[in-house]
Amino acid sequence: MxxxxxxxxxxxxxxxxxxxxxxxxxxxxxxxxxxxxxxxxxxxxxxxxxxxxxxxxxxxxxxxxxxxxxxxxxxxxxxxxxxxxxxxxxxxxxxxxxxxxxxxxxxxxxxxxxxxxxxxxxxxxxxxxxxxxxxxxxxxxxxxxxxxxxxxxxxxxxxxxxxxxxxxxxxxxxxxxxxxxxxxxxxxxxxxxxxxxxxxxxxxxxxxxxxxxIKRNVKKIQVAFDMPVYIEDLSFEGIFNINQVGRVFTIVIENNDDSFKEHINKFKPLFIEEIDLSLEEVFINRIEGKVIDEEIF
The missing domain is CATH 3.40.50.300 (P-loop containing nucleotide triphosphate hydrolases)
Known part of the structure; x- marks a missing residue:
């Protein structure tokens, strides 16, 4: 070894x-x-x-x-x-x-x-x-x-x-x-x-x-809220990156577990979508803190 x-x-x-x-x-x-x-x-x-x-x-x-x-x-x-x-x-x-x-x-x-x-x-x-x-x-x-x-x-x-x-x-x-x-x-x-x-x-x-x-736990979460929510509100241990466009937040997190979901649900989201990430996307978000450009809807 x-x-x-x-x-x-x-x-x-x-x-x-x-x-x-x-x-x-x-x-x-x-x-x-x-x-x-x-x-x-x-x-x-x-x-x-x-x-x-x-x-x-x-x-x-x-x-x-x-x-x-x-x-x-x-x-x-x-x-x-x-x-x-x-x-x-x-x-x-x-x-x-x-x-x-x-x-x-x-x-x-x-x-x-x-x-x-x-x-x-x-x-x-x-x-x-x-x-x-x-x-x-x-x-x-x-x-x-x-x-x-x-x-x-x-x-x-x-x-x-x-x-x-x-x-x-x-x-x-x-x-x-x-x-x-x-x-x-x-x-x-x-x-x-x-x-x-x-x-x-x-x-x-x-x-x-x-x-x-990495495949099981690191996820991209897209979530939208009807009430005022700020990046600071969503801060959580294990987050690689947070990006906001209007009311929609894109969050890349290492541990997408129940405690994180409970934290998000406090703000009564309109929807939550979970997206798998490639190794390249994990690398970019970890090193550069960038989210790959893509259409949200």
């Missing part, structure tokens, strides 16, 4: 990450999302042991990840930038990984390449961004690591290949002996594959929950 305990990272006087706490069990896919520049890649590089935190711990199976080669063998990482192999060919890449990773599965590599179709004699330098991503994905999946970490894994891929990569991610955790972390700006893709979602903002965890709980 992966555990982050009060993990913080600073560059000089700049706080990049502050008091990050979460855990990830095997058999699950965690999606990490957030605006650009909030520390997602730094967090990932801390998890894979590239960055040493200023304070706190990152543990895998109870052991520190940083400067621990035994633990790092259990982790596969696909970065968003793909220049690591440079002049060597795909055939040479296979040979390299076979020589240093006992669990490298050459048959699995070739099986995936039947889908990705990268010429074995092609030099890495000659490949497009999308083809470089395919090579890195093939390597990562073939390592048979317990923890697979993917930074923007569908970037540069066409829709058909994106679909296949998402299916591969789900299949990796199907047996319950592996876990996957995916950082992506494509929230529609994450919504299809993730068990848990972590929203990072300004170096801190803004929101962390299971996708199941």
């Amino acid at each position: 992966l555990e982050l305990k009060d993990f913080s990272l600073e560059y000089g006087e700049n706080k990049i990450l502050e008091n990050i706490n979460f855990s990830l069990e095997k058999g699950k896919v965690l999606g990490i999302v957030g605006p650009s520049g909030v520390g997602k890649t730094s967090l990932i590089k801390g998890i894979v042991g590239i960055y040493k935190g200023t304070s706190g711990k990152i543990l895998y199976n109870g052991e520190e990840v940083y400067d621990n080669s035994k633990i790092k063998e259990k982790i596969a990482y696909v970065p968003d930038e793909h220049n690591s192999f440079y002049l060597i060919t795909l055939r040479e890449i296979i040979k390299f990984y076979k020589s240093i990773y006992n669990k490298f599965d050459e048959k699995k590599f070739y099986k995936i390449n039947k889908i990705f179709k990268i010429p074995l004699n092609k030099r890495f330098l000659q490949l497009s961004k999308g083809m470089k991503m395919r090579v890195n994905l093939m390597v990562a999946f073939s390592l048979n690591a317990e923890l697979l970490i993917l930074d923007e894994p569908t970037s540069g891929l066409d829709p058909i290949l994106k679909e296949k990569v998402l299916k591969m991610i789900v299949e990796e955790v199907a047996n319950g002996d592996k876990s996957v972390i995916v950082s992506s700006h494509n929230l529609m893709e994450l919504e299809r594959i993730c068990n848990d979602v972590l929203i990072l903002n300004e170096g801190k965890i803004e929101y962390y929950n299971s996708l199941e709980n």
